[in-house]
Amino acid sequence: MEYWQQGWVWVVAGVVLGVLEMLIPGFVFLGFAIGAVVVGALIWIGVLGHYVPLTLLIFAAISVLSWLVLRRIMGVRHGQTKVWDRDINDN
Template sequence: MEYWQMPWIWVLAGVILAGAEMLIPGFIFLGFAIGAVIVGALIWIGLLGNSIAVTLVVFAVLSIIAWLALRKGMGVRKGQSKLWDRDINEN
């Protein structure tokens, strides 16, 4: 069994990416973390794991879907804008 076929490696990668999200917030790594954990679950169930190309495409698609869902659910709200009350070049 190749290392990319082991579900615990995908779940561990997801946990590491979720930890990176805590250090660098912005919902960047969290989408990848969710994608990795779901891929690990799919490999564990037996739905993935025969081809690395298919596994990586599924990981990419799931990560994009998770990122878009996070962005829609927790991102910038409609109509929200940043108000600047002073210019950084003014002294």
């Protein structure tokens, strides 16, 4: 059995991505971490794991969906973006 077919590999990858999100905050790795853990759980219960493209497609879809849901729930922090009202080259 290949490594990508084992659920624990996906769960460990999700935990590593979650730790990476805590070390390098940027709200990027959290969606990937959730996607990896969910795919690991789906492999453990026997839904996925035999077909690599389908597994990667479901991982990508769950990652994007979880990122969008978290972004919607958490929102954008105040002061996260700077809006410029004038250019420094204007005289």
